[in-house]
Amino acid sequence: MTEQEVLLTDVDIIVSQSDLEGFIIYANPIFYKISAYPKGKLIGENHNIIRHKDMPKVVFKYMWEQIEAKKEVYCFVKNKVRENGYYWVYAYVRPSLNRDGTIRNYISTRKAISKKAKNIIEPFYKHLLNIEKKYGLKESEKEFNKFMQNNCYQNQSYNDVVHSIQY
Numbered sequence: 224m225t226e227q228e229v230l231l232t233d234v235d236i237i238v239s240q241s242d243l244e245g246f247i248i249y250a251n252p253i254f255y256k257i258s259a260y261p262k263g264k265l266i267g268e269n270h271n272i273i274r275h276k277d278m279p280k281v282v283f284k285y286m287w288e289q290i291e292a293k294k295e296v297y298c299f300v301k302n303k304v305r306e307n308g309y310y311w312v313y314a315y316v317r318p319s320l321n322r323d324g325t326i327r328n329y330i331s332t333r334k335a336i337s338k339k340a341k342n343i344i345e346p347f348y349k350h351l352l353n354i355e356k357k358y359g360l361k362e363s364e365k366e367f368n369k370f371m372q373n374n375c376y377q378n379q380s381y382n383d384v385v386h387s388i389q390y
């Protein structure tokens with residue numbers, strides 16, 4: 224069965240909140256709508272329930288490293304729709320901290336990937352996935368860092384690079 228792409232409109236913002244291991248504790252109505260889950264059925268599931276097989280592991284490794292270090296992170300993600308299909312997002316993931324500075328939970332806010340970004344990121348993720356399959360995660364991580372550095376102007380952070388690819 225060919226996979227259908229679900230296109231987010233400009234007003235679609237997908238929000239979810241997770242515990243420290245990525246298990247969903249909140250999902251907004253748009254999340255249910257886009258990913259085609261009945262209301263309530265995402266709670267208690269790990270976010271990897273919507274993981275698409277085309278996603279390179281290195282992207283999630285990078286994301287987790289950032290948020291566990293209490294940093295916010297921007298990244299592009301291809302997600303799975305429940306029965307059949309997928310959608311691309313530009314995601315902003317951040318930790319929410321307790322008063323004592325420990326991490327309380329994580330929040331992700333996602334909107335549509337731009338056409339420009341999709342044209343760059345889709346082939347790049349295919350490339351990363353091939354590298355992961357052939358040579359493993361370490362090599363894919365090198366490619367990921369190389370790509371970020373090649374797209375970096377002056378002292379831009381990785382978040383700045385991702386932002387400049389989206390816009």
Ligand SMILES: Cc1cc2nc3c(=O)[nH]c(=O)nc-3n(C[C@H](O)[C@H](O)[C@H](O)COP(=O)(O)O)c2cc1C
Pocket residue numbers: 239240241244245246269270271272273274275278283300302316329330331
């Ligand atoms: C707040 C938050 C949001 C996340 N959103 C997604 C998401 O939209 N899609 C996704 O595949 N993984 C998301 N993840 C990461 C997953 O928990 C998981 O690490 C990833 O899907 C890789 O799964 P795997 O290690 O089982 O392959 C999110 C994690 C957190 C903490």
